[in-house]
Amino acid sequence: MQKTIDPYSSELVEDYTKIIKDFGLSRFNSKLFPKPNRLMRRGIVFAGRDLNIISKCIKEKKPYYVLTGIMPTSEKIHLGTKMVIENVKYFQDHGAKTFVLVADLEAAAARGVSLEEGRKRALNFHIPAYIALGLDPKKTTFYFQSENKLVMNFAYYASQKITLNEFKSVYGKADPGRIMSATTQVGDILYPQFKEKMPGIIPVGVDQDPHIRLTRDVVNRSKRMGFFSPSSIYHKFMPALDGKLKMSKSRPESYIELPEDKKSLNKKIKRALSGGRDTLEQHRKLGAKIEQDMAFELLKVHLIEDDKELKKIHDKYKSGKMTSGEIKQIACEKAEKLMDDFNKKLIKARKLVPKLKFIRFQ
Amino acid sequence: MQKTIDPYSSELVEDYTKIIKDFGLSRFNSKLFPKPNRLMRRGIVFAGRDLNIISKCIKEKKPYYVLTGIMPTSEKIHLGTKMVIENVKYFQDHGAKTFVLVADLEAAAARGVSLEEGRKRALNFHIPAYIALGLDPKKTTFYFQSENKLVMNFAYYASQKITLNEFKSVYGKADPGRIMSATTQVGDILYPQFKEKMPGIIPVGVDQDPHIRLTRDVVNRSKRMGFFSPSSIYHKFMPALDGKLKMSKSRPESYIELPEDKKSLNKKIKRALSGGRDTLEQHRKLGAKIEQDMAFELLKVHLIEDDKELKKIHDKYKSGKMTSGEIKQIACEKAEKLMDDFNKKLIKARKLVPKLKFIRFQ
Numbered sequence: 001m002q003k004t005i006d007p008y009s010s011e012l013v014e015d016y017t018k019i020i021k022d023f024g025l026s027r028f029n030s031k032l033f034p035k036p037n038r039l040m041r042r043g044i045v046f047a048g049r050d051l052n053i054i055s056k057c058i059k060e061k062k063p064y065y066v067l068t069g070i071m072p073t074s075e076k077i078h079l080g081t082k083m084v085i086e087n088v089k090y091f092q093d094h095g096a097k098t099f100v101l102v103a104d105l106e107a108a109a110a111r112g113v114s115l116e117e118g119r120k121r122a123l124n125f126h127i128p129a130y131i132a133l134g135l136d137p138k139k140t141t142f143y144f145q146s147e148n149k150l151v152m153n154f155a156y157y158a159s160q161k162i163t164l165n166e167f168k169s170v171y172g173k174a175d176p177g178r179i180m181s182a183t184t185q186v187g188d189i190l191y192p193q194f195k196e197k198m199p200g201i202i203p204v205g206v207d208q209d210p211h212i213r214l215t216r217d218v219v220n221r222s223k224r225m226g227f228f229s230p231s232s233i234y235h236k237f238m239p240a241l242d243g244k245l246k247m248s249k250s251r252p253e254s255y256i257e258l259p260e261d262k263k264s265l266n267k268k269i270k271r272a273l274s275g276g277r278d279t280l281e282q283h284r285k286l287g288a289k290i291e292q293d294m295a296f297e298l299l300k301v302h303l304i305e306d307d308k309e310l311k312k313i314h315d316k317y318k319s320g321k322m323t324s325g326e327i328k329q330i331a332c333e334k335a336e337k338l339m340d341d342f343n344k345k346l347i348k349a350r351k352l353v354p355k356l357k358f359i360r361f362q
Numbered sequence: 363m364q365k366t367i368d369p370y371s372s373e374l375v376e377d378y379t380k381i382i383k384d385f386g387l388s389r390f391n392s393k394l395f396p397k398p399n400r401l402m403r404r405g406i407v408f409a410g411r412d413l414n415i416i417s418k419c420i421k422e423k424k425p426y427y428v429l430t431g432i433m434p435t436s437e438k439i440h441l442g443t444k445m446v447i448e449n450v451k452y453f454q455d456h457g458a459k460t461f462v463l464v465a466d467l468e469a470a471a472a473r474g475v476s477l478e479e480g481r482k483r484a485l486n487f488h489i490p491a492y493i494a495l496g497l498d499p500k501k502t503t504f505y506f507q508s509e510n511k512l513v514m515n516f517a518y519y520a521s522q523k524i525t526l527n528e529f530k531s532v533y534g535k536a537d538p539g540r541i542m543s544a545t546t547q548v549g550d551i552l553y554p555q556f557k558e559k560m561p562g563i564i565p566v567g568v569d570q571d572p573h574i575r576l577t578r579d580v581v582n583r584s585k586r587m588g589f590f591s592p593s594s595i596y597h598k599f600m601p602a603l604d605g606k607l608k609m610s611k612s613r614p615e616s617y618i619e620l621p622e623d624k625k626s627l628n629k630k631i632k633r634a635l636s637g638g639r640d641t642l643e644q645h646r647k648l649g650a651k652i653e654q655d656m657a658f659e660l661l662k663v664h665l666i667e668d669d670k671e672l673k674k675i676h677d678k679y680k681s682g683k684m685t686s687g688e689i690k691q692i693a694c695e696k697a698e699k700l701m702d703d704f705n706k707k708l709i710k711a712r713k714l715v716p717k718l719k720f721i722r723f724q
Contacts (some may be wrong), residue, residue, distance in 0.1 A: 159542035
C-alpha cells in the first residue's frame with residue numbers, strides 16, 4: 001500500500017485524523033445509522049465514503065448491498081476480519097442484500113493455495129465461520145472468484161479504463177499481478193450491480209481503501225453503465241497485544257485468532273501489554289494508563305457488548321480501583337466464552353454449507 | 363508494438379533478416395515440413411520458433427495443436443488473416459488438433475464491440491469464413507474468451523509470473539489494458555494444454571510475436587506445470603496495394619478484404635502500384651520492376667497455386683514479354699474467382715454453424 005498507517009500508537013486519534021484527510025474520507029457519524037453496533041458506537045468505525053446514500057437506503061427501505069470477501073488461506077480468522085463481518089452483519093440486519101465472494105484466484109496467485117484447496121478451506125472453515133459470526137446464510141449470496149466469469153469479464157473491461165500512472169497513484173506501485181488482482185476486485189465490488197443498479201457498502205480496513213478508490217474511478221469513467229459508486233466504512237486496526245508496533249505472524253503472542261485454544265488464549269492475554277502501574281500503591285493512587293492496556297482494548301472492541309458494563313469497568317480501572325490483573329481475568333473469561341461460542345456455532349454452521357445459496361454460473 | 367516492422371520496402375529481404383536476428387527467430391526451412399503450402403514454398407512464411415518439435419510431431423504422428431483467434435470487429439476478413447488461416451489449415455491437414463478462440467473480450471475492451479455483438483458477428487461471419495477458407499469444422503474446437511473461465515483463471519496466474527519491467531521489455535510499453543489483454547492471450551495460447559500437455563504451433567504475423575515471447579516466459583517460470591513452450595511461424599506482411607508504406611483503414615484502396623464486391627476489387631487492382639515501365643518500348647526492353655508490382659504480389663501470395671504457372675508469368679513479366687496491364691487482368695480474373703468461391707463457401711459454411719463443436723463451460 002502506498003499510504004500505510006501505524007496500527008499501534010498512542011497518537012491514534014491524530015493518525016486517524018490524518019488518514020481521513022489524506023484519503024479524502026468523511027468522519028463516521030453514528031447518528032446516520034439506526035441502532036449503531038458496538039464498533040460504530042465506540043469510534044472503532046471511524047470513517048467512510050458516501051454514507052448518506054446508505055443511510056437513506058436504510059431509512060427508506062430502498063435496495064442496497066453489502067459485500068465482503070474471504071481469503072481462503074489458513075483455516076483461521078483474524079480478529080480484524082471479525083470486525084468486518086460484524087459490520088457486514090449490521091447492514092444485513094438493516095436490509096442490505098449480502099454478497100460474500102471467495103477470493104480463490106487471489107489466494108492461488110498470491111499465496112500459492114490451489115483453487116481446489118482454496119475451495120475446500122472456504123467450504124470447510126471460512127464460510128461456516130462467517131455464519132458463526134452472525135451472517136444469515138439465507139440472506140447471503142456466496143460465489144467463488146474463479147467461477148464468476150462476469151466478474152472476470154468486467155476486470156478485463158476495467159483494465160482498459162485506467163492508465164498505469166493512475167494505477168500507481170492509487171496503489172503506490174504497479175505490477176501485472178497487482179493490476180490483475182485489483183481489477184478483479186473492482187469486478188467483485190460492482191458485481192451485485194450487474195443486474196440491478198443500487199448503492200452498496202463495503203466495510204474494510206483502511207489498507208483496502210485503494211480498491212474502493214480504483215472502483216470509484218472506473219465507475220466515473222463508465223457513466224453510461226449507470227453504476228453507483230461504492231460507499232465504504234473503515235474500522236481502526238487492532239493494536240498488537242504485546243505493545244509492539246504491529247501484529248505479526250512471526251510473533252503469535254501479538255494477536256488472537258479464531259479459533260484459538262484456551263491455554264494459548266489465556267497466555268497471550270496474561271502477557272499482553274498492561275496499563276497497570278509498577279506497584280499496587282501507585283496504581284491505586286494514579287489509576288491505570290488505560291489507553292495502553294491491551295486487555296481493556298479487547299474488552300472494548302470485542303468482548304463487552306453492554307456500554308454500561310464497559311463504562312463501569314473503564315471508570316474503575318482508570319481510577320485505580322480495579323487492577324490490571326482483574327482486567328486480564330475478565331478478558332480471559334470473556335475471550336474463552338467468545339471462543340466456546342464461536343466453536344459451537346461453527347459446528348452448527350458447517351451443517352448448513354450444503355444448503356447455501358451459491359451463485360451457479362453457466 | 364516495441365519493434366515494428368516496415369511492411370512495404372524494397373529491402374524486404376534485409377528487413378526480415380534483421381527481424382529474425384532481433385527477435386531471436388529461426389529462418390523457416392520448408393524441408394522440415396511435408397508438402398509445404400504455397401506460403402511456405404514461396405518464402406512468405408519466413409521464420410519460426412521451435413519448429414523441429416512440430417516437424418517431429420507431424421512425421422511421427424504425435425499429438426500437437428495449432429491455434430488461432432478471431433477478432434470479431436467488422437464482418438470482413440483481411441487478406442493477412444487469410445494467410446494465417448491457410449497456415450492453420452496446413453497443420454490441421456497434418457494432424458494438429460485445432461483450436462479457434464473468439465477474442466470477444468479483446469474486441470469489447472479495445473474496440474467497444476459488446477460481447478453480444480461480438481458473438482453475433484463471430485457466428486454469422488468469422489467462423490463461417492474460417493471454414494470457407496478451408497478449416498475442417500469437424501476437426502476444429504471453437505470457444506469464446508468471455509466464456510472460458512479456465513483461460514481467465516490462467517491469465518490471473520500468469521500475471522503473477524511477470525514483472526512490469528519484463529512486460530515493458532517484451533511489449534515496448536505497459537498499461538493495465540495491455541497487460542490484461544496479453545495475459546489473457548497467454549491463457550488462450552496454452553489452453554489446449556490444460557488437459558493434455560503437447561507441443562503447439564501458433565501461426566502469426568511478426569507483430570504478434572510479443573504474445574509468443576510472453577507465453578514462453580510464463581511457461582519457463584512454471585516448470586512444474588509441464589507445459590510445452592509454444593512454437594510459432596511468421597508470415598511476411600502483405601504490402602499496401604497503392605505502394606504506400608502501410609495498409610491503412612483510411613485508404614481503402616490500399617488493401618483487399620474478404621468479401622469485397624467486384625467493382626471495387628477491379629478498381630483497386632487496376633490502380634495498384636505497377637512494376638511496368640513508363641513506355642511499352644522501355645518495358646519490352648528492360649522488363650518489369652517485378653518486385654514492386656502489387657498485382658504480381660497478389661498472384662504470388664494469394665491467387666496462383668501452381669508454382670509452374672507462377673514461374674511462367676514471372677519470367678514473361680520480368681523479361682518484358684507481358685505487360686503490367688496483362689498482369690492486372692490476370693489478377694482481376696483470379697481475384698474475382700477467389701471472391702466468388704469464398705462467397706459460395708461462406709453460404710454453405712453458415713449452415714454448419716449450429717452443428718459446430720463449441721466448448722461448453724459449466
